[in-house]
Amino acid sequence: MNRSRITGNLTSHGILYSDIANDRVGIGSTIPGNKLSLPDSAKIGLGNAEDLTLYHSGTNSVIDNNTGGLYLRNNVASDVGGDIFIQAKSGENSAIFTHDGSAALHYDNAKKFETTSSGADITGILNIKNTEGLSASLYLIADDGDDNGDGWRLNSNQDDNDLTISN
Numbered sequence: 001m002n003r004s005r006i007t008g009n010l011t012s013h014g015i016l017y018s019d020i021a022n023d024r025v026g027i028g029s030t031i032p033g034n035k036l037s038l039p040d041s042a043k044i045g046l047g048n049a050e051d052l053t054l055y056h057s058g059t060n061s062v063i064d065n066n067t068g069g070l071y072l073r074n075n076v077a078s079d080v081g082g083d084i085f086i087q088a089k090s091g092e093n094s095a096i097f098t099h100d101g102s103a104a105l106h107y108d109n110a111k112k113f114e115t116t117s118s119g120a121d122i123t124g125i126l127n128i129k130n131t132e133g134l135s136a137s138l139y140l141i142a143d144d145g146d147d148n149g150d151g152w153r154l155n156s157n158q159d160d161n162d163l164t165i166s167n
Helices: none
Strands: 010-012 016-019 024-027 044-046 052-056 061-065 084-086 095-097 103-107 110-116 119-122 136-141 151-157 162-166
Antiparallel strands (some): 044 052, 052 061, 136 151, 151 162
16 A cells, blocks of 8 residues: 655645644545545545445435444443434434443434333334234233243234234
8 A cells, every 4th residue: 555644734726635733634625623524425435345435425424334234332442331322303312222221212302112121111102003904913922932821912803803812
């Protein structure tokens, strides 16, 4: 790999900008305060084959991963707190993943589903739907389901238009 070292400022017709004194590099932009500025659709490629790319299309921001798993981690170096928040709109949580705790899904910033140490809690209405012409079922299983006595089924029967409870 060829490397270049710049020890001063470099400007080249608005395409490349380097401000060593302020620890900034810009490609296609000289926006003050940005560490790295790229124009729309320019990609940052990571890995030998650029397996992970980050870019902004002008409309959407995109993370593409083309090999292995994609992990979003927080507090990697220690075991002291640090939750992960996903906000579809700034200030409104869509999902919260609590360190050593619950995972919660929100609708319009209101918690609707949350895992707990004993299972999960749902706030509001749970709709169980199936395709037109098929029955919809809710299974209640007390353990591994290794024998019939451990499970119950509530079934909305599409043929008879009735509700059955079976073991």
